[in-house]
Amino acid sequence: MNNKTASRRKLVQFIAGSPLFAGIGTALSAQRLDDRDYIAESAARAVNVFDMENVALQNLNQAHWTYISQGVDDELTLRANREGFERLHLRARRLVDVSVIDKSTELFGHRLHSPIIMAPVGGLGMAHANGEIEAARGAAVTGHKMILSTAATYGIEPVSEARGEPVWYQLYPTDVWELTQGMLRRVEAAGSDVLFLTVDIPGRNQDRMRRFDQNDESCVECHIPGTTFADKAMLQELDVPARINPAHPGMDWDFVKRLRDSTSMKLVIKGITLPEDAKLAVAAGIDGIHVSNHGGRADESGFATIDSLPEVAEAVQGRIPVIVDGGIRRGTDIVKALALGADAVCVGRPYIWGLGAFGAEGVARVMQILDSELEIAMKQAGTPTLTDITRASVR
Numbered sequence: 075m076n077n078k079t080a081s082r083r084k085l086v087q088f089i090a091g092s093p094l095f096a097g098i099g100t101a102l103s104a105q106r107l108d109d110r111d112y113i114a115e116s117a118a119r120a121v122n123v124f125d126m127e128n129v130a131l132q133n134l135n136q137a138h139w140t141y142i143s144q145g146v147d148d149e150l151t152l153r154a155n156r157e158g159f160e161r162l163h164l165r166a167r168r169l170v171d172v173s174v175i176d177k178s179t180e181l182f183g184h185r186l187h188s189p190i191i192m193a194p195v196g197g198l199g200m201a202h203a204n205g206e207i208e209a210a211r212g213a214a215v216t217g218h219k220m221i222l223s224t225a226a227t228y229g230i231e232p233v234s235e236a237r238g239e240p241v242w243y244q245l246y247p248t249d250v251w252e253l254t255q256g257m258l259r260r261v262e263a264a265g266s267d268v269l270f271l272t273v274d275i276p277g278r279n280q281d282r283m284r285r286f287d288q289n290d291e292s293c294v295e296c297h298i299p300g301t302t303f304a305d306k307a308m309l310q311e312l313d314v315p316a317r318i319n320p321a322h323p324g325m326d327w328d329f330v331k332r333l334r335d336s337t338s339m340k341l342v343i344k345g346i347t348l349p350e351d352a353k354l355a356v357a358a359g360i361d362g363i364h365v366s367n368h369g370g371r372a373d374e375s376g377f378a379t380i381d382s383l384p385e386v387a388e389a390v391q392g393r394i395p396v397i398v399d400g401g402i403r404r405g406t407d408i409v410k411a412l413a414l415g416a417d418a419v420c421v422g423r424p425y426i427w428g429l430g431a432f433g434a435e436g437v438a439r440v441m442q443i444l445d446s447e448l449e450i451a452m453k454q455a456g457t458p459t460l461t462d463i464t465r466a467s468v469r
């Protein structure tokens with residue numbers, strides 16, 4: 075914390091607590107610090123996920139911060155994701171017994187104590203030296219499910235060990251089938267049973283990041299052992315050709331079916347935003363749909379995932395689970411997502427901020443904050459269980 079912020083905070087705390095000022099307490103307590111000035115000294119002192127963002131912003135170098143925060147092009151989709159939630163309103167029901175809140179759910183044969191899942195994020199070494207291992211330690215404290223990215227800094231084995239159970243896996247298949255298969259066998263051997271195939275980046279335009287040189291001294295610190303996709307932990311010990319395309323722009327429904335037939339893992343497609351694609355996914359025998367635009371890092375449709383969700387849910391008709399992510403920052407956002415047809419949600423940047431701010435403790439705190447905000451939002455909506463949350467919970 076810088077000295078100015080510290081002394082401002084101390085002054086406000088002193089004034090608020092002083093009997094001298096008891097008579098004007100209301101006016102003073104309304105004078106809260108600007109949120110952007112608040113730098114939490116510990117994970118416990120972060121009261122919401124934005125507090126974690128402030129600390130992470132202070133801790134991380136500019137290249138890493140840019141990588142995490144950026145969208146594509148003019149960042150219309152990135153902004154839309156957040157604005158979509160802000161436009162929706164919760165309908166606050168009264169006089170419903172909400173003394174016991176149950177936010178547990180069942181997903182892909184697993185019992186989850188909470189519908190919040192940690193989204194796959196590539197190269198978490200950018201936020202903490204122990205990357206995904208540290209994130210998994212945080213997830214182990216709170217018991218949340220975690221999805222490991224193909225582009226992770228660490229491999230699935232140590233991450234699953236740190237999590238205390240096999241993590242789920244996100245696949246960038248690459249355009250080499252043997253490589254896809256090699257990864258799948260490794261993931262299956264690690265005990266993972268849910269596979270997320272990411273399909274939303276056949277191409278993208280990350281302007282802000284292109285201004286940085288990945289081989290620059292400030293950037294390479296987190297790239298272990300190197301900066302190319304072939305250097306990623308999940309590709310080690312596989313026969314990787316000199317030129318591969320991680321996102322495989324040639325992917326189509328035939329590829330999906332081939333992939334589905336090559337593994338016994340549950341297969342979820344991540345990156346669906348349109349009802350016609352959702353229908354094709356159901357027809358292809360897929361186990362789940364993940365409505366996502368990669369956190370505004372893929373298409374520049376300018377369309378929020380929360381706005382895509384009702385159409386997709388309508389097309390799916392409850393036949394398979396629907397997960398959504400993009401811009402979820404508050405418990406109220408989660409209730410809104412469940413009300414519009416999601417069975418579970420993922421968060422990306424919030425837990426990266428926690429990781430960059432306070433390591434595993436920061437990750438655990440972010441997930442606790444979201445869980446407890448969800449409980450409060452469920453109380454406000456008069457929905458003691460997740461199944462009580464319906465379309466009538468929002469307007």
Ligand SMILES: Cc1cc2nc3c(=O)[nH]c(=O)nc-3n(C[C@H](O)[C@H](O)[C@H](O)COP(=O)(O)O)c2cc1C
Pocket residue numbers: 141142143155193194195196197223224225244272344366367368369370371399400401402420421422423424
């Ligand atoms: C820094 C960063 C890296 C990401 N890497 C991946 C990845 O490797 N694979 C993937 O499927 N999605 C990736 N995503 C997208 C997330 O899985 C998720 O869809 C997104 O972060 C959700 O939006 P939110 O950050 O607003 O919560 C990444 C997101 C961020 C912010």
